[in-house]
Amino acid sequence: MCGSGRIGRVHAANIAAHPGVNLAWVADPVISSASEVAALYGARATGSTDDVFADTSLDAVVVCSPTPTHIDLIRAAVGRGVAVLCEKPIDLDIGRVRSCLADLAGSTAAVMMGFNRRFDPAFAAIRQRVQAGEIGRLEQLTITSRDPAPPPASYIAASGGIFRDMSIHDLDMARFFIPDVVEVTAHGANVSSDYIAEAGDFDSAAITLRGRNGELVSITNSRHSAYGYDQRLEAFGSQGMLRADNISPTTVRSFGTLAVEGADPYEPFFLERYAAAYRRELDAFVDAIHTGIPCSPGFEDGMAALILADAAAESASTGKTIAIEEVITHEGALRK
Ligand SMILES: NC(=O)c1ccc[n+]([C@@H]2O[C@H](COP(=O)([O-])OP(=O)(O)OC[C@H]3O[C@@H](n4cnc5c(N)ncnc54)[C@H](O)[C@@H]3O)[C@@H](O)[C@H]2O)c1
Structure with missing residues (x-):
């Protein structure tokens, strides 16, 4: 997962408790935060999302980083065929969202938005x-x-x-x-x-x-x-x-x-x-x-x-x- 702040910690706990999945990575540029959350659930910590996407065994990523980072992380995941659950909003700029949608056309990786309500x-x-x-x-x-x-x-x-x-x-x-x-x-x-x-x-x-x-x-x-x-x-x-x-x-x-x-x-x-x-x-x-x-x-x-x-x-x-x-x-x- 990317981002281990307020909402990232909720998702990390839920992923760890889910019987069908394993929490493999916690990525956060604040490495102390990533390490703290990763240690709770036996995951690996990194300060760079590049390490996460270099892991070819990854099936899915949960994006819990600040809003301006979402589109780049969605692109990185989908480009590698990795499913994404991305927190809301996708971005604050509808132009960037439209361009991302156009780039996603034809891709098969699942993208879900975190509209939890x-x-x-x-x-x-x-x-x-x-x-x-x-x-x-x-x-x-x-x-x-x-x-x-x-x-x-x-x-x-x-x-x-x-x-x-x-x-x-x-x-x-x-x-x-x-x-x-x-x-x-x-x-x-x-x-x-x-x-x-x-x-x-x-x-x-x-x-x-x-x-x-x-x-x-x-x-x-x-x-x-x-x-x-x-x-x-x-x-x-x-x-x-x-x-x-x-x-x-x-x-x-x-x-x-x-x-x-x-x-x-x-x-x-x-x-x-x-x-x-x-x-x-x-x-x-x-x-x-x-x-x-x-x-x-x-x-x-x-x-x-x-x-x-x-x-x-x-x-x-x-x-x-x-x-x-x-x-x-x-x-x-x-x-x-
Ligand atoms: N669905 C909901 O109920 C809900 C609730 C709160 C926040 N959110 C959304 O979740 C996102 C995060 O919000 P938050 O309140 O948890 O923020 P936060 O500031 O508490 O946590 C964000 C974390 O992401 C890290 N981060 C920054 N850049 C990163 C990157 N490139 N890759 C990985 N991690 C990075 C930060 O260091 C920080 O630890 C926002 O988009 C926000 O709108 C959704």
Whole structure:
């Protein structure tokens, strides 16, 4: 694997625990970090990804390095016929993503994008039940995603902005239900973090998407939330509604004179909230490699989410609704 930071350590633990795979290498230019993680799981550590790709016994690589490194690592892996699970986003520049997609044409190596929320048991169950027709025709999707606290200024400066960094997960979740999005309208605001405003970014965002069949998606994002990591989803249809609420570490409820049904605080942040999703994501990647079925979400899904994020950023800065000319179908194919 490439990168042994926050998310790399989650994937390393899951790879090591998976019965069908071995963690062979941990590559990170911060060799002390690579060595620390490699030692935990009996893998080899290196400061250079070249060592990883020189290993001809490698079947797959998990890319957990900073976003600007993703495209080069995808190219290196695919060029050697090695399957890739790459963290989101593919890149912050849609031009580079398009050029990479063109270069991947004809290659057989699997590429999967790390949109882990598709593998959250609750969200995946809602999607499966919507597809089974339980709520009739899907009319509205409401996605709430608020981080517990804003990241530091250094993170904001390199993030690509709230739409490409944070909303991209929710835009992918929208596409998980409604792949053919035709219109994006977005608003951004700065309500609590001066340094985010000074960086030209927003700490609060609201996005509306319109699906090809008239479905409406509402996404609400905030870089902070006083009550913790807020991750909810609601699907509304002609025959009913399906909803997934926040998750607490236990089901204990307190009852007192001032309040009832008091739950523990929510899971603190993504590492805890989506722990099961990261495991299921890896399971899906390994299954795809073993069975040869296409990886999902694939490279095109990563590109589609970035197209929507770019449109949201454009809408928020111009005040206009942005039409999406490209459609990425359920099968992941790009068509005009
Ligand atoms: N899916 C999710 O829930 C999720 C969550 C967090 C981060 N991410 C994504 O994962 C990526 C990494 O984020 P993070 O928070 O773990 O960052 P991080 O800074 O904690 O870790 C990144 C690690 O990669 C190393 N690195 C730098 N250049 C490298 C290279 N060329 N090859 C190998 N390793 C290299 C760094 O030294 C560092 O140890 C980002 O693209 C981010 O958007 C996804």
